[in-house]
Amino acid sequence: MxxxxxxxxxxPTSQASSTALNYARELLAQGHRINRLFFYQDGVFNACAYxxxxxxxxxxxxxxxxxxxxxxxDAVVCVASALKRGIIDQAEAERYELPASNLREGxxxxxxxxxxxxVIQSExxxxxxx
Amino acid sequence: xxxxxxxxxxxxxxxxxxxxxxxAAALDVILTAxxxxxxxxxxxxxxxxxxxxxxxxxxxxxxxxxxxxxxSLDLYxxxxxxxxxxxxxxxxxxxxDLLLAVEPFTRQQIAGLIAEADQVFNY
Numbered sequence: 172m173x174x175x176x177x178x179x180x181x182x183p184t185s186q187a188s189s190t191a192l193n194y195a196r197e198l199l200a201q202g203h204r205i206n207r208l209f210f211y212q213d214g215v216f217n218a219c220a221y222x223x224x225x226x227x228x229x230x231x232x233x234x235x236x237x238x239x240x241x242x243x244x245d246a247v248v249c250v251a252s253a254l255k256r257g258i259i260d261q262a263e264a265e266r267y268e269l270p271a272s273n274l275r276e277g278x279x280x281x282x283x284x285x286x287x288x289x290v291i292q293s294e295x296x297x298x299x300x301x
Numbered sequence: 302x303x304x305x306x307x308x309x310x311x312x313x314x315x316x317x318x319x320x321x322x323x324x325a326a327a328l329d330v331i332l333t334a335x336x337x338x339x340x341x342x343x344x345x346x347x348x349x350x351x352x353x354x355x356x357x358x359x360x361x362x363x364x365x366x367x368x369x370x371x372x373s374l375d376l377y378x379x380x381x382x383x384x385x386x387x388x389x390x391x392x393x394x395x396x397x398d399l400l401l402a403v404e405p406f407t408r409q410q411i412a413g414l415i416a417e418a419d420q421v422f423n424y
Binding site for chain 1 (some may be wrong): 306326337405420
């Protein structure tokens, strides 16, 4: 039981998503392990591939993705939260006969059990709420 | 199912009913944690106490009402359900007014539980 789990409740339009991202970067910079990032509730918007922030604003979703891919982090998006907010992967798009999928590469959709599993496996779990 | 040791998980519901989806998220977390056989405590704190009022007519609200699900928590193994004693007092309620048998804990006692818990989910 070691390492960290982070639960991100905040959309990329919220400062809390940026705080979580900076926290994750600093954990990795200091040599800690991140067992899982769990995107819950409005946090699932960080996993949307179709976000187009204004040019003078930070693209937090892209920054999350870069961090996830660079460090091969396990980035789970809560399925119930995602579906009701229109964050859809290919499998769900087919299941619900939707015209497209929009889950950003690097993220996976899974259940809330992944959150509790991360809590059990990790020394600390931190939640970032808007 | 994970093989890690059991954790002492405390879930606090602080938001009033119909205010946001956070209380429903709290309920989902506690039910999932129960399925993982964790040691669970649920605390209704501040305005969160109002979830425990009986006879709520939620039909006209778009936000899901969690009160109906609360009596089944016991079946899921969530045995330790507490309410903030000061919140009871300031709302002029008695434990007998609530739809569940809950134990009043003072803020100081709740602070002790937070200190003891392995993990706190604050909703």
